[in-house]
Amino acid sequence: MIRLIQIEWFKLRHYRPFWILIGMYAVLSTVICSSIMGFLTYLKNEGANFRGIADPTMIPIYDFPDIWQNITWLAAIIKIILAFIVVMSIYNEINHRIVRQNVIDGLSKEEWLASKLIFIAALSAAVTLLLFINGLILGRIYSHPDAFPYALTNLQFLGAYFLDVFTYMTFAMMLALLIRKGGLVIVGLLMYTLMFEPVVSAILYNGPEEFTDWMRVLPDFFPVQSSRNLIHFPFLRYGFQEVQTFVGKRELIIVFCWFVFNVGTSYFMLRKRDI
Amino acid sequence: MKILETTNLTKKYRKITALDQLNFEIEEGMVFGLLGPNGSGKTTTLGMLLNVLTPTSGSFKWFEKVPSSASRKKIGAILEIPCFLPYLTAAQNLRVISKIKECDPAAIDRSLKTVGLFDRKDDPFKTYSLGMKQRLAIGSALLSDPPVLILDEPTNGLDPQGIVEIRELIKVIAGSGKTIILASHLLDEVQKLCSDFMVLRKGKKLFQGSVEGALMNQRTVEVAADDMEQMETVLSEFNGIKKMDRKNGVFVLTTQEGIKPTDLSRFLFDRKIVINHLIEKEGSLEQQFLKILEQND
Numbered sequence: 001m002i003r004l005i006q007i008e009w010f011k012l013r014h015y016r017p018f019w020i021l022i023g024m025y026a027v028l029s030t031v032i033c034s035s036i037m038g039f040l041t042y043l044k045n046e047g048a049n050f051r052g053i054a055d056p057t058m059i060p061i062y063d064f065p066d067i068w069q070n071i072t073w074l075a076a077i078i079k080i081i082l083a084f085i086v087v088m089s090i091y092n093e094i095n096h097r098i099v100r101q102n103v104i105d106g107l108s109k110e111e112w113l114a115s116k117l118i119f120i121a122a123l124s125a126a127v128t129l130l131l132f133i134n135g136l137i138l139g140r141i142y143s144h145p146d147a148f149p150y151a152l153t154n155l156q157f158l159g160a161y162f163l164d165v166f167t168y169m170t171f172a173m174m175l176a177l178l179i180r181k182g183g184l185v186i187v188g189l190l191m192y193t194l195m196f197e198p199v200v201s202a203i204l205y206n207g208p209e210e211f212t213d214w215m216r217v218l219p220d221f222f223p224v225q226s227s228r229n230l231i232h233f234p235f236l237r238y239g240f241q242e243v244q245t246f247v248g249k250r251e252l253i254i255v256f257c258w259f260v261f262n263v264g265t266s267y268f269m270l271r272k273r274d275i
Numbered sequence: 276m277k278i279l280e281t282t283n284l285t286k287k288y289r290k291i292t293a294l295d296q297l298n299f300e301i302e303e304g305m306v307f308g309l310l311g312p313n314g315s316g317k318t319t320t321l322g323m324l325l326n327v328l329t330p331t332s333g334s335f336k337w338f339e340k341v342p343s344s345a346s347r348k349k350i351g352a353i354l355e356i357p358c359f360l361p362y363l364t365a366a367q368n369l370r371v372i373s374k375i376k377e378c379d380p381a382a383i384d385r386s387l388k389t390v391g392l393f394d395r396k397d398d399p400f401k402t403y404s405l406g407m408k409q410r411l412a413i414g415s416a417l418l419s420d421p422p423v424l425i426l427d428e429p430t431n432g433l434d435p436q437g438i439v440e441i442r443e444l445i446k447v448i449a450g451s452g453k454t455i456i457l458a459s460h461l462l463d464e465v466q467k468l469c470s471d472f473m474v475l476r477k478g479k480k481l482f483q484g485s486v487e488g489a490l491m492n493q494r495t496v497e498v499a500a501d502d503m504e505q506m507e508t509v510l511s512e513f514n515g516i517k518k519m520d521r522k523n524g525v526f527v528l529t530t531q532e533g534i535k536p537t538d539l540s541r542f543l544f545d546r547k548i549v550i551n552h553l554i555e556k557e558g559s560l561e562q563q564f565l566k567i568l569e570q571n572d
Contacts, residue, residue: 003377007375010367014362014363014367096360097356098360100354101358102375104326104327104347104354105375106344106345107375111344274327275327
């Protein structure tokens with residue numbers, strides 16, 4: 001295990017695109033999470049009337065424990081950057097025939113896959129930790145002091161965020177091993193994640209009367225939407241009092257199935273294909 | 276001990292059969308040459324033996340055991356082109372490999388010194404010339420001091436001096452008792468380095484045997500005299516000539532084993548023929564190779 005971590009670390013430590021993308025994600029996720037207040041201030045200055053609330057900055061976005069669902073939902077928007085990191089690291093190895101050379105040198109294909117999974121898990125843990133720290137800082141600044149005792153309540157959303165990015169990255173890994181062309185995978189992933197699936201999901205979820213029930217639940221099983229569903233859109237609570245109190249069991253099971261599928265397919269391709 | 280044994284190893288790519296039912300064995304300490312024209316299945320064979328290509332059928336054993344990543348750790352191998360991460364230095368690349376092979380990191384410097392790259396060890400791999408890349412590949416194969424080395428076209432792309440260096444290096448390694456499998460399309464290279472060889476063509480094994488034996492078959496003696504016609508009649512009485520050709524004004528004789536030029540000279544002298552030309556010529560693998568190909572056409 002330590003050996004596999006070291007191998008992966010030696011490979012990535014001096015890989016500049018890796019650090020650039022990591023930096024991009026860290027900055028963007030911090031900016032997105034902390035800029036809501038700025039956005040609300042902007043609305044206030046524009047004189048927006050938000051469902052009767054005269055001052056939008058009064059909306060308790062950063063109040064504990066609601067902050068956890070709010071920022072995890074927001075941060076998950078840019079998780080595609082994390083997928084790019086995975087695709088680049090794998091494509092880099094396929095392109096330079098490193099996978100092949102590693103196997104020749106005595107790394108089993110299982111160990112290679114394990115080293116990538118460890119890397120993905122570590123990356124997921126790191127971005128979750130970053131989000132946790134951001135949440136604590138933002139909460140400390142903006143949360144109503146009465147809510148401080150609830151700072152560590154509802155951390156399940158951080159867990160859900162971890163699972164979301166982790167599963168999504170295994171999806172990216174599977175595509176990178178399946179298609180083996182870095183540019184194609186990145187473009188495909190972009191189109192699929194940001195255009196195809198959201199559009200199809202929106203159509204199916206909000207489709208006309210003729211759509212049958214099973215069509216409406218179909219997007220719940222999509223590879224990206226399913227893990228997106230772990231954390232519901234949080235801001236409805238301020239208008240419609242719609243509150244997600246816990247991460248759903250059904251969603252968790254679907255996400256787990258995708259995880260198994262992604263890793264299983266990756267393994268199958270490493271096993272059966274010439275590398 | 277048998278280092279390697281294959282049983283009906285076969286690889287098919289759609290309609291092309293890259294390797295057809297290959298059976299061969301390699302004993303400990305052999306320097307085994309894998310000969311064949313480009314596209315004859317050499318790299319395909321090695322790829323399967325190193326678990327990066329999946330055989331269509333057939334099997335093989337390393338060290339008399341079912342192959343595993345543990346057996347590959349005891350093999351140092353380069354396959355086709357040198358494969359390293361371009362943005363890492365030579366030392367960093369070998370560091371990754373030392374972790375994979377679970378060998379002492381101190382071996383890195385030793386290996387780099389062996390292949391003459393120690394001075395450049397902190398330069399990124401992408402700044403290396405082809406010859407240096409090739410040497411680094413050999414260095415990485417030597418890293419864990421493995422009992423078996425697989426070298427696929429190790430002198431490919433090297434300048435003449437580099438070729439000589441690498442060949443010397445291989446000779447030294449072979450002298451240390453390691454088993455070496457050398458794939459090459461350069462007959463001269465195999466002749467100079469190998470103890471045994473196998474010829475592949477279009478995925479089929481045409482021949483396997485010792486280099487010495489093959490050269491022995493090809494040893495010739497050239498002889499000429501002022502009166503060639505007279506000599507021809509006399510020579511036909513000499514026992515021990517397998518084949519006699521007249522080429523460029525000399526007779527090229529393929530003699531039986533144990534016949535020395537002195538025997539021939541004495542024989543002719545006794546019959547009052549004074550020779551003006553007598554040379555014993557070592558055979559070359561090239562002749563043998565062409566003969567093997569011819570026989571199988």
